[in-house]
Amino acid sequence: MTEPTLGRHFREQQSNPQAGADRPGMFAGASHFSMVNPQFQSATNIQNIQNSYHTWNTNDVFAIRKWLKAPDPSTNFVAACDKRTPGTGEWIFSHPQFVEWREATSGTLWIQGKVGSGKTFLSTAIIENLQANQAFLCCYYYFDNRDNSQTKTNARGLLQSLLLQMATRDETVHPALHELYRSCF
Template sequence: MTKLIRLAGKTDFVFSEIQLTLCDSMFPNASELTVNNSQYIIKNYHSWNTKDVPDVRTWLEAPDPSTNFVAACDKKTAGTGDWILSHSEYVQWRQSRAGILWIQGKVGSGKTILSTTIIKDLQADPALGCYYYYFDNCDNSKTKTTARGLLQSLLLQMATSSRSVHPALHAHFTKCKRGQLEPTTEDLGTTLAAVVKDLNSAFLVLDAMDECIEVNNVFKHLAHIKDNLCIAVTSQSLAETSYDVSGNIHLDDAQYAFQQDVHKYLQDQFGQHKIKQELFTEIVDCLTQGAQGQ
């Protein structure tokens, strides 16, 4: 069985029911989908520009958060951090697909592992758009501590693919004399806001907000896109924003889950050695208590 999809102002296309289930991923830049007499009408669809992709991506000079993601994945012991996926605040945030979830914890409490666990969970659902950024004050380029670095990276993730560029980003690239001029941070924020309006069921994960040196500027730009994104943030401190945070998880209140993660980590570390169960239990108990949540 097939149905008609009409792109407003564009040519009509016919898709099978199976293809219709992939509609979000097929038309990620369609901001509205309505049904009228079995016709699926997508409004505000913008054709992405297929030219200048390498030049636009080079011009953005975006920091790459995937290096942090891969490093966290490599360090992560299987099963650690998975408890966050069944936490009531996380489940509600994920299902509502709206608002800001703030995860607070002291140094060494596993916030980056939790961020990475959340990213992998969201990426596993093809119907969702998942974008992420790791603020990192150990990065040699120092670009991963600024609002500009965040905007550049999100534009690279959200507004470019291997074959096309979002029209709003391409228009700004053209305005900057096809990459000869640097874009201002304010213009990057305005362009990102235009891009985000075309997203559907999109999630954004921001790790280590406390390592950002321009937190106020970050939230100034997030204020323009938060209504179109479901955002999760990890930080040492509580949120200090001009708008409400919809959910909060304090890792000091999750000591049992932390102890389970420590146990899994130690099992992985000592698993290759022959240690008597009594001694292993003593080691786990001693290190877990001594860690004090770190």
């Protein structure tokens, strides 16, 4: 994606949060979603969120991960890191709209482009950049049509993966997810 295209889509997303929702194939089959008391967490709240996690028995953590069956986006991330030439996509870190997005406490950075235009490598560079700063909770996902299990091709896989990334840290699990797991068995 070229820099001007990135800017146009970023502006579209800022002025219309529903931009892209009417595009064919965008979360096909997904319906009846609603948000109750939606809020974005700022980087200053990350420590408070992390303090609410509890260390459980390693078997419980493993069982919860197995139960959720969330696709693992780290396989795509590692594959992209291995293929990416050092320095690729780093132009975005000085792009004014990226800087504005990164410094904001909420918002969406929309990256769109044709197949093979470099979205995966650009996204991977951004993820690496965000992960370098421990103040950020960086959750990510790669839609992947080449995934044989087909779990990385739909909204369900996205939601399962994001839930697992937000609710687990190493050998800790957020109590809400632990309680949900326990209520299902």
